[in-house]
Amino acid sequence: MRLGRANLDRLPSGIRRPAYDVSRVMPGIVHLGLGAFHRAHQAVVIDDCLAAGAPGWGIIGASLRSPDTRDALAPQDHLYTIAVRAAEGTAYRVIASLIGSEVARENPARLVARMADAETRIVSLTVTEKGYCHTPQTGDLDERHPDIVHDLNNPDAPRSAPGFIVAALARRRAQGLSPFTVLCCDNLAANGHTVQRIVTQFAALRSKDLGKWISDSVAFPCTMIDRIVPETTDADRAAVSNALGMDDAWPVMTEPFTQWVVEDRFSAGRPDLAAAGVELVADVxxxxxxxxxxxxxxxxxxxxxxxxxxxxxxxxxxxxxxxxxxxxxxxxxxxxxxxxxxxxxxxxxxxxxxxxxxxxxxxxxxxxxxxxxxxxxxxxxxxxxxxxxxxxxxxxxxxxxxxxxxxxxxxxxxxxxxxxxxxxxxxxxxxxxxxxxxxxxxxxxxxxxxxxxxxxxxxxxxxxxxxxxxxxxxxxxxxxxxxxxx
Structure with missing residues (x-):
């Protein structure tokens, strides 16, 4: 038996499950980089926000390259287990904040449309440092990066994270829609400022006016996330499935400690992050x-x-x-x-x-x-x-x-x-x-x-x-x- 919405009531009593009606959740966030780190942290915080009565902040996840995560999670209604491991034992929780997924390279136009949709108010990212196509020493866009060269020549079919963000923002601007917030959750120095510089530089290569509009209108809050998330192994999958009494193809392993500090600056609103334990500050x-x-x-x-x-x-x-x-x-x-x-x-x-x-x-x-x-x-x-x-x-x-x-x-x-x-x-x-x-x-x-x-x-x-x-x-x-x- 596979983990899924129809089987939630069959989970053992010791497994924590979503404390809300999963069927009522609507998308409000598109997340680029659907890896274990996001699913062990931001998705858990949003799960808490949904449980607090904010059903409009569900997550559509996007893998920029590999279909593996989508292929594992789609058959189980994008539910997955987070296993919090401590020396004294492991606590299991099923997360339901992820309500859909895309694979960018399979259908880039559909992902751009998702991001450009008016209901998307936050686009967040965990694409690792190399995913920003920049030079780490300077924090500037690497204009010779193969994905950047491709995206400049194919603006409606991008490959890179900056390419997708700019394509979606350009469409929202053309449609008269307000911009979404770009929320970087990666380990970059001054990550919000750095991503703003990268995205603005890329946009200016397409159009100086577009670059200025993004610079003037889009919020790029700085963030800091602290949680250790090891790679999930086959042994981990077996242990989680045994605890659940049903198969979970893509659980996440993590530690008890968790911290998220966010600069409180958003373009189009946000969920009540503070109620979910996030530290909202003026300077991250x-x-x-x-x-x-x-x-x-x-x-x-x-x-x-x-x-x-x-x-x-x-x-x-x-x-x-x-x-x-x-x-x-x-x-x-x-x-x-x-x-x-x-x-x-x-x-x-x-x-x-x-x-x-x-x-x-x-x-x-x-x-x-x-x-x-x-x-x-x-x-x-x-x-x-x-x-x-x-x-x-x-x-x-x-x-x-x-x-x-x-x-x-x-x-x-x-x-x-x-x-x-x-x-x-x-x-x-x-x-x-x-x-x-x-x-x-x-x-x-x-x-x-x-x-x-x-x-x-x-x-x-x-x-x-x-x-x-x-x-x-x-x-x-x-x-x-x-x-x-x-």
Missing amino acids: KPFELMKLRLLNASHSALAYLGYLAGYETIADTMADPHFARLAARVMEEAAVTLVMPAGTDLAAYRVSLLQRFSNPALHHRTWQIAMDGSQKLPQRLLGAMQERLSRGLPIATHALAVAGWMRYVTATDEQGRTIDVRDPLAKEFAALANEAGPVAERLAPALLGVAKVFGPFGADPRLRDAVTAALGRLYAQGARRTVADT
């Missing part, structure tokens, strides 16, 4: 930097160096006290670069992060976190390093994390086995690594010269010296010994 930046430089930076350090040391998951890595100490030091050294609102307890947040990373029930693979490092390093590590250098502070711990990334993207591990490097610049990194060889004094400067990642900062001799020294230690004695000696 301090919280965004807190997450990027404490959680995400230490996560990346653990991912690259932990993978090289042979650890499969973050919890496995944290079980090694030397790596737990490394994560704590990354956070400690980044904390001095943060200026937080009164009442923020950074020390308590850091302690909570170490506890969350150590959650034995959360199987978050180091390889998964290591993906797309070229898009992540500028926000997670490089900004804090520049800030510390400006204050005359050392950067050795962060430099070791960067060196771990460099060693990882050579695509060969410490035992000579191939690493499946998933990154938009993977081929460029492999070519540089092949030319430089396993010599820190050649490899580090070569990778620091990749402007799309490091920009002008890559030429700073203080960065070069620190990273080269750390990379040399990794080659000489391996990740585990290097971290133990740090």
Whole structure:
């Protein structure tokens, strides 16, 4: 038996189910990037809003490329289970806020029409950093990106997230409709401002008037989301289906902790997010930097160096006290670069992060976190390093994390086995690594010269010296010994 609306009353009593009439929900949000992260966080918040009596905020999800999520969820009426895993046990909840789905590449015109419809008041995104077709160091649109080139030549059949947003906004403008809010939920620095710049730059390439209208009329609130969401495995699916007594093809695994901070600036209204636990603020930046430089930076350090040391998951890595100490030091050294609102307890947040990373029930693979490092390093590590250098502070711990990334993207591990490097610049990194060889004094400067990642900062001799020294230690004695000696 498959999970679906007709079977909700057959769920065991211990399974939390939608506390509202699912048949009455109408769409108000189109979400681009229908992955596990969205379904473990924003969709759960909207589920709470629907339960509070706001049926006009259902979600139409869109996968930009793969049909896998649609194919798994459509046969079960887009219902799915969120499994919240803690050391003491797992809590299961069925989410019904997702009421339909699209696969952008199958029918781009239909997705544009969905977004352009007057009932769509928010278009939200979790397309990962690389999905914005931008240069992470500058935050500007990459006009030479193949999807951007395609979308400029095919404005009514886009491929990219910026292309879809601009196509839909252009249609609403032509029809005299007010614009929707563009709500970025990805780990970009100043994500709302960055996406506004990318979208406006793309729109201006189509029409300067359109670019100005978007700049003047569309709200792009900044946000910060904090929740760890590992990849769902076949074993996870089996465990969830066993708990439900029926099959769920695409459940989501996550942790108990959840936080969403949103700049309260919307073009066309919003649900009562505060009632669902969202922190609505005037300035998200301090919280965004807190997450990027404490959680995400230490996560990346653990991912690259932990993978090289042979650890499969973050919890496995944290079980090694030397790596737990490394994560704590990354956070400690980044904390001095943060200026937080009164009442923020950074020390308590850091302690909570170490506890969350150590959650034995959360199987978050180091390889998964290591993906797309070229898009992540500028926000997670490089900004804090520049800030510390400006204050005359050392950067050795962060430099070791960067060196771990460099060693990882050579695509060969410490035992000579191939690493499946998933990154938009993977081929460029492999070519540089092949030319430089396993010599820190050649490899580090070569990778620091990749402007799309490091920009002008890559030429700073203080960065070069620190990273080269750390990379040399990794080659000489391996990740585990290097971290133990740090």
